[in-house]
Amino acid sequence: MSTFSPQSLARLSTCHPDLQRLFTEVIKHRDCTVLCGHRTQAEQDQAVAEGHSKTPWPKSRHNALPSLAADVAPFPLDWADRSRFIEFAHFVLGVAATLGISITWGGDWDRDGVPDKFFDGPHFQLEEK
Numbered sequence: 195m196s197t198f199s200p201q202s203l204a205r206l207s208t209c210h211p212d213l214q215r216l217f218t219e220v221i222k223h224r225d226c227t228v229l230c231g232h233r234t235q236a237e238q239d240q241a242v243a244e245g246h247s248k249t250p251w252p253k254s255r256h257n258a259l260p261s262l263a264a265d266v267a268p269f270p271l272d273w274a275d276r277s278r279f280i281e282f283a284h285f286v287l288g289v290a291a292t293l294g295i296s297i298t299w300g301g302d303w304d305r306d307g308v309p310d311k312f313f314d315g316p317h318f319q320l321e322e323k
């Protein structure tokens with residue numbers, strides 16, 4: 195069984211309890227790394243400048259505290275392997291459904307089952323209930 199690194203755990207601890215519950219379950223089955231939980235204004239400005247986010251502060255779900263979004267990638271990290279992100283995301287969405295947590299994945303914003311042009315593979319965000 196895989197476990198989170200202390201750094202991943204620290205990042206996950208900035209996230210909403212539902213996201214913590216979700217990824218605490220996911221890590222039991224798939225090794226993964228938490229890249230980002232809450233983002234400060236400086237971190238959000240940087241993410242936008244680098245093209246990782248399209249949402250200016252404070253509108254990203256990463257800017258809420260606790261964070262309503264988590265960036266989690268399959269481990270070891272390989273940005274070039276998009277199919278691995280897709281496979282991992284489907285696993286995460288399946289676990290979320292089992293736990294009754296409504297999640298949108300950044301690879302399929304409109305939830306039509308087709309990966310989107312703005313593909314944010316590790317991004318998972320909670321939906322408003």
Ligand SMILES: [Zn+2]
Pocket residue numbers: 230256263264265300314316317318
């Ligand atoms: Zn994100």
